[in-house]
Structure formats: structure tokens, C-alpha cells
Amino acid sequence: MMLKIKSLVAISLLTLACNSQATIITVAADNANNYGNQWLGNGGTGFDEWHFITDSANGSAGTFLANKSGENDLNHIASNPSDNAWGSYANGDGFNQVEAYRGFASNSLSEVGDIFNVSFEHGAITQGGSVGFVLRNQNIHNNIGDYNQQSRFEFGFIGGGQHYSIFDGYGVIDTGIGYTDAGLSLTFTLLSTDLYQLDIFNAFDSSLIQSRNGLLSGTGSIDSVALYNRNAEDANAYFNSLSISNTQVASVPEPAGFMFVLLGLCFMTWRKRNKI
Known part of the structure; x- marks a missing residue:
């Protein structure tokens, strides 16, 4: 006894x-510095290769490696020192679209504390057009319009609207954040199997604009991202700085x-x- x-x-x-100490480890990262003169291939580490689908209808649509020196509407998400970002265009007659898909390889978001980061920026968007990104279960990319297949979370701006929108398990959510050409940096954190936290930062000065929690739609791990430009028409849409991190908690004796x-x-x- x-x-x-x-x-x-x-x-x-x-x-x-002992006390608990959290360590954030980046397991996948890529930005436009890792590309020569084309947005192609598999730059960075920890991701699958890019896959692109375009539908030029009666106009034009495509992707390119954008540089601040040649793009007046590319401002604060460009990578240093190259001043590059991933660019997309969809304009002209008809409804033109471009979608860029990337799988997360072995780094799917499935555990509490898993984090995904992306930056994006755009100019004016015509009525009915839209730009944004979707976090998805699996990585379906067979046809134009597959960008929201198996969607768990979507963030974007719809032309004719006033604010950025979220599409999740609660439906369509008006964030109240108005259009900005300064660019946004977003941090998505998995809180549980079906809950998330989204932190939205101004790309100009990294100030926090909004932090909110939400309910994911669909089921399963988050295995890919789809970046889309659906007939933005009036200007290009730019993306950059993808990363995935894991939060590991360990007990550390004091x-x-x-x-x-x-x-x-x-x-x-x-x-x-x-x-x-």
C-alpha cells in the first residue's frame, strides 16, 4: 500500500x-519564387504537381507567371525578391474560366491543428464573375467546373457583390469584408473533424482583418486546393504562398x-x- x-x-x-508546448512544423510550402518564367510543374516541397483546366468559350483564359513590373493590379502578394505571383486571366466574349488544382500529397489536413495558408489578390470583377479558392476532399480535376467537387470550404469574391464570401457547412456567409486590391493572406486551421478557424490578414501590412470559426461542409480529410478565376473579365486574379503546417503538442519538463x-x-x- x-x-x-x-x-x-x-x-x-x-x-x-511538466507543461504542454506546441510546435508548428511546416510540411509543405511553395511560392512564385520557385518558378522560372512559367506557372507549371511542381515547385516547392510537399505538394503534388499542378493541374490546370481552362475553358476559353469565345474569349480567352489561362495561367501565367505574373510580375509586378508588368501587372498594374499585382500589389502586395508578390514574392520577394522576384516580385512574382501566379497569375490567371478569363475574359472576352462568353463565360471564360480557368482552374488550377493542387493535391496535398501525404500532407492532407486531417488532424486538429493542421494549418493551410494562401494569399490572393485581384482587380475589379464583372457582374457574375468570381475568383477564389476551394479546399476539397480528394483531388478531382477531370472537367471544367470540378473546382468545387467534394468541397469542404470555399472563400472568394463574386462580381456584383460588396463583400468576400465563405461557402461552408452553414451555407453562404457574407464576411462583411469589402473588396480590396491590396490582397489578402488567409490562414485556415482545422479545429476538429468538422470545425475550422479562418484568420484573414491584409497582405499590405499583415494586419488581422477578421478571425472567425465555422462548420465545414462535406466529409473527409482536406486533400487538395482549387484556385479559380471564373470570368473575372475586368482584371486578372493572382495567387501565391501556399503552405501546410502541423501543430504538434509535447509535454516539456520545466x-x-x-x-x-x-x-x-x-x-x-x-x-x-x-x-x-
């Missing part, structure tokens, strides 16, 4: 001596805690020898 009590005391002392444990063990040893 006395041995059990002493064991419990020792365990309690060790517990008091120096003061070690001293507390040693004192406690010494006291128990002294009691045993002196039979108190």
Missing part, C-alpha cells in the same frame, strides 16, 4: 513538473519542475531510511 502511495506521489510530482521532483524523491528516500 505504501509503495502505491509513493508511486502516485512521484507521478503527481512529474505531472506538476527546470523548476525538475528541482521540485528531486526534492520530493529525496524526501521520500529520507522518510524510508528514518522510518517516519
